[in-house]
Amino acid sequence: MELTATLDQPEQLDATFAALADPTRRAILARLARGEASVKELAEPFAMTQPAISKHLKVLERAGLVSRGRDAQRRPCRLEAQPLRDATTWLAGYRRFWSESYERLESLLGELQENQ
Amino acid sequence: MIITTPTDREISIVKEFDAPRPLVFDAHTRPELLKRWFGPHDWRMEVCEVDLRPGGSWHYLMRGPGGATMHLRGTYLEILAPERIVSTESNVDCEARAEHESLGTLVFVEQAGRTTVTNTICFPTREVRDSVLSTGMARGVGEGLDRLTALLAATSGSPAPR
Numbered sequence: 438m439e440l441t442a443t444l445d446q447p448e449q450l451d452a453t454f455a456a457l458a459d460p461t462r463r464a465i466l467a468r469l470a471r472g473e474a475s476v477k478e479l480a481e482p483f484a485m486t487q488p489a490i491s492k493h494l495k496v497l498e499r500a501g502l503v504s505r506g507r508d509a510q511r512r513p514c515r516l517e518a519q520p521l522r523d524a525t526t527w528l529a530g531y532r533r534f535w536s537e538s539y540e541r542l543e544s545l546l547g548e549l550q551e552n553q
Numbered sequence: 554m555i556i557t558t559p560t561d562r563e564i565s566i567v568k569e570f571d572a573p574r575p576l577v578f579d580a581h582t583r584p585e586l587l588k589r590w591f592g593p594h595d596w597r598m599e600v601c602e603v604d605l606r607p608g609g610s611w612h613y614l615m616r617g618p619g620g621a622t623m624h625l626r627g628t629y630l631e632i633l634a635p636e637r638i639v640s641t642e643s644n645v646d647c648e649a650r651a652e653h654e655s656l657g658t659l660v661f662v663e664q665a666g667r668t669t670v671t672n673t674i675c676f677p678t679r680e681v682r683d684s685v686l687s688t689g690m691a692r693g694v695g696e697g698l699d700r701l702t703a704l705l706a707a708t709s710g711s712p713a714p715r
Contacts, residue, residue, distance in 0.1 A: 539554055541590035542570065545580060546571070550572060
């Protein structure tokens with residue numbers, strides 16, 4: 438079941454959500470979803486300096502959402518999709534949590550009223 | 554069950570039950586009843602502690618498949634039986650993660666013997682909630698709105714659904 442896979446790793450989920458809480462970082466991820474890019478290429482569409490972009494990249498790297506290539510000059514950034522998938526799974530689980538709970542509550546309320 | 558986003562920091566789950574309000578309220582506040590419905594089919598509630606008063610705390614320990622556990626806990630801020638419960642809620646034990654604490658408001662409204670429960674969860678910032686929406690909740694919200702739209706279309710000409 439999806440819930441079990443991720444609820445045991447709350448730190449990973451926290452890191453994912455914290456990293457996603459910033460619009461620039463979400464834009465960086467959206468750009469990387471189209472293919473890898475260097476820091477210079479990433480900085481271009483934003484009104485930000487390369488050091489500012491690097492700071493955001495460090496947060497994304499720590500959250501495991503981005504990895505850097507070995508090429509010493511360019512060190513291309515690429516998207517690591519698994520933590521995002523885990524976060525999505527957790528939310529699907531969240532929805533399932535409530536729909537299944539409420540199904541059970543419905544039958545419990547029926548039972549309680551029959552017994553009255 | 555319909556999931557919507559009433560404001561830019563909130564998610565709201567609305568569900569109508571065929572039962573009077575005091576009974577639905579009891580089912581949300583009495584441990585012996587909560588244990589019988591709270592959680593997905595394959596999870597069991599092992600611990601259910603409810604100190605139902607402002608400032609009182611609540612703690613649920615859930616056990617799922619493969620022995621997985623989930624702690625949910627919070628503090629009641631407002632109790633107005635059988636109408637309204639406001640509490641903080643967090644799904645982690647660590648105090649340091651208070652930034653991820655959300656505020657839950659349960660509202661019970663009875664009409665013609667049926668009770669509508671509105672469960673609104675308010676996140677600390679729009680960004681936190683949006684990150685939730687951007688990663689997967691969006692589909693659920695979309696489905697909810699689609700269903701509401703379909704429902705409204707199906708009932709147009711007749712009184713609006715409650």
